[in-house]
Amino acid sequence: MNTKSFNRKTWLGAMFTFVLVAVLGLTFAFKPAKPAVEKKVQPSLYWYSISPTNTLQAQLNTSPQTKDDSMENGANSLTNCKDETPKVCIIGYDSEQTLGTSIPSSVANDHSIRFSR
Template identity: 60%
Template structure:
């Protein structure tokens, strides 16, 4: 009888230990910081935006105060174009410094520096 009682206690202790271990692991994963896109979102640079001619020269400067690509597109806080950034051809390009009008447009640094024509 002593042995049976001892085995029953070992079984209950083992079950309680297993439950506690699973609960601790569950809480650890529940409160682990997530890799949310808000934390990893790339910050867009504030740029001066220019229209580009079909020959590749800079035309009109569209803003006097630098702003982001999202702000410059339709639905942004200060839309400068009706282009929706959907094709290969650039509609407007952004630069970190003021450029000279009618000069050949320098290549944009990356996609945050261009808005493409709508389909």
């Protein structure tokens, strides 16, 4: 057996193995980190029922609370609406409002709970 050929094959095999391990190591070492999922904090609002003429009918809570707390099965449920349709069931404001005031034509999702299907 030719030892020069054997040594060259051994050396090439070792180098190939080293390169393969190095490439795999670098691939996993510099794998991009997953972006942190930021949970949006819901605002605490005063919630109002709406009349058929789209005006504020009645204030439903005396201290501000979030949308999740106000929905059915929430910590302080104010409605049985499940937020499934485009039509607004109750609307929330950052401050107390005057009853009879018209509601805006477009309402932010976190400031409204919409009717169930």
